[in-house]
Amino acid sequence: MFNELIDKLIIRVIFALFLCLIVVIYKYAHVFLYPSTKKQLLVRFYPSKNATDTLHLFSRIIGIGLILSEFSFYMSDGLFVALLDFFIQGTSVSFLFLLSIYIIESIVLYNFEYSDEILKRKNYPYAIISAAGAIGVAFVLKTIVHTAGNSMTLLLFIWPFAIVIMGFTCKAYSFYSDLPFNRLVIQQNMALSFSYLGYFWGWCLIVAQALNHSTANIQWYSIQAILKIILAIIISPILRKGVKLIFKIYDSEEKSETESVKKERTLYGPQLGHGVYEGALFLTSFYLTSIITGQIDFGSFYPV
Amino acid sequence: MLKISFYIFLTFIYLGISSFTPSGKGPIGIVNERVFNNYFKGAPLSIILFDSFQTGLFIKTYYHKYKVIRGLKSTETVSVRVSKAFWFKNLKNHGMSLFRREEKQNATNFIVMPPGILYVGNRAYGQFEDHGSEIRNIWRFHGVYRHFTDYFYWGDFRPSQAFYSAAKYSMNREEPFYGLNNEFGTNGSVTKKYLKKEDHKKKREQFSFKKHLLKFL
Structure with a gap:
């Protein structure tokens, strides 16, 4: 019994090292697909030097961690087979993750370059939006992996479908918020980053x-x-309006009633509070919408 | 205004696409007895109204459950959506035959009649016999069709010659017939005794709030 415990512990350590190997493969795949991030990944990284770069990098690391957490090791056929299965699935999903980030960033941040915004300007909104994209994409990809099971065919069918939907949702931000996206990223306005984070x-x-x-x-x-x-599109406005009414939330920047508020907004952009409120409202309303769209079981209420 | 129009449009798109999915299609819809001919094929055929129920909280949908009997072939139970008028019209017709199609020339009949009347009087399926000195001219199915009495929920009931003649008379007058002594129909003595259907109301009444709330402790 004790031998078995030690043995299992050693196997777990091997799996942990193997996970690190997959992350290494991911790192070099990232450099291959994003040559501009060579400096970020291939040399020593100092997190305190550039906080935006740290955020940018660690959002991807969190993303890969999120995706790999979906996998399991099945030892019935032996250690080698378990590692092989994980290697095939892990590397293919890592590539899909990188491809997904590339596509989403091409849609959302097509006007901006990593080297300009992160390395030169240290643009925090850009970093936060990029981080939101990476983690959000990882969350969706995790669900896709879970739904597809062990089938690579299903994975390759569901993935492009999901990316198309996410592309449309990225573009639809302007329908939900009146914050001018590109202008506020250039102005490094933090309100936009929190609003977009909650939305995405x-x-x-x-x-x-x-x-x-x-x-x-x-x-x-x-x-x-x-x-x-x-x-979800039909139900979410009901919940968004409901939360605003229940908590009697009134944001002067929404209606821009007074001239002074209008002038201030034009000069300095929206306040941080407005961005936080918008982002939190998006997130809350979509969380509640997910109950309505996915967690109502009619059971035998409709027996036929 | 534009937003409201957009959401209304989106709602219609959602309802439209949903109605095409397998879960959205649902059972066939029957407006009245005249459409039975189109949906149920074969002869001899007898459709018996087994149960009627409604679903939905705000917008009701009405259903009938039919027992479709096709001679020697196995019976089937089908649930169909029906119109509100047809549903209310047939509330008193549980256990009755709503539609029959004969083998001869595929002749059809929509008059509400007791179950099994299609086969009664047809010498291919049975004959009227005397059972002792007191019980005369009672219908008896041939051996191979003896299980028909279960299909029709007759129990101990056996139609007499008088019963059959009265049924034919009503059929010619295109009037529903519930038996000489109202043996059939929702409130018929024979139907009430032998037709066992799922009591949806009773099922809901068995629900206990106290027991349900105790689950949280």
Whole structure:
């Protein structure tokens, strides 16, 4: 019995080292796909030197950690087979993760460059938006991996579908918020970063839940996912308005009633409080929407 | 205004797409007895109204449960959506045959009749016999069709010649017939005794709030 315990402990250490190996593979894949990040990854990194760079890097590390946490090791067929399975799945999902970040950042931050915004200007909103993208994408990809199970075919079917939906949600930010995205990133306005963070993470939650159902009937899988997203679009304004009314939230910047507020906004951009409020409201309303879209079980209420 | 229009449009898109999914399609819809001919094929055929129930909280949907009997073939139970008018019209017709199709020339009949009337009087399925000196001219199915009495929820009931003649008379007059002494129909003595269906109301009444709340402790 004691021998078994020691043995299991050694196997766990091996798996931990193997996980590090996968992260190493991810690191070199990242450099391959993003040559501009060579300095960030291949030389010694000083986190205190550039906080935006730290945020940018560690959001991806958190993302890869989030995705790899979905996998399991099955020892029934032996250690080598368990490691092989994990290697195949881990590396393929790491590549998909990098590809997803590249696509999402191309859609959201197409006007900006990493080297300019992070290395030269130390643009915090850019870093936060990039971090939000990385972690949000990782969360969705984790759900895709869970839904696809061990099937690479399903994974390669669901992944592009999910990326298309997320692309549309990124672009739809201007319908939900009146903050001018590109201008405020250039102005390094923090309000935008928190507003977008809440918005994007909220939508990632909705998309992940929309994708998380049975793939038994693949023909109807995508239609079911789209239906859940449409339902979320219909239901979320009710909850957003409800939260605002219940807590009697009134943001003068929303209505811009007075001339002085208008002038201040034009000069300095929206206040940080407005961004935090918007982001928190998005996140809360989408969290509550996810209950309505994914957690109502009609059971035998409709017996036929 | 534009936002409201957008959300209304989106709601219609959602309802439209949902109705095409397998879970959204639901059972067939029946407006009245005239459409039975289109949905149920084969002869001889007898459709018996087994149960009726409604679902939904704010917008009700009405359902019938039919027992479809096709001669010697196995019976099937189908649930169909029906119109509100048809549902209310047939509340008194539980256990009755709403539609029959004969083998001869596929002749159809929509008059509400006791179950099994399609086969009664047809010598291919049975005959009227005397059972002792007091019970005369009672219908008896041939051996191979003896299980029909279970299909029709007759129990101990056996139609007499008089019963059959009265049924034919009502059929010619296109009037529903519930038996000489109202043996059939929702309140019929034979139907009430032998037709065992799921009591949805009773199921809900068995729910106990106290027991349900105790689960949280």
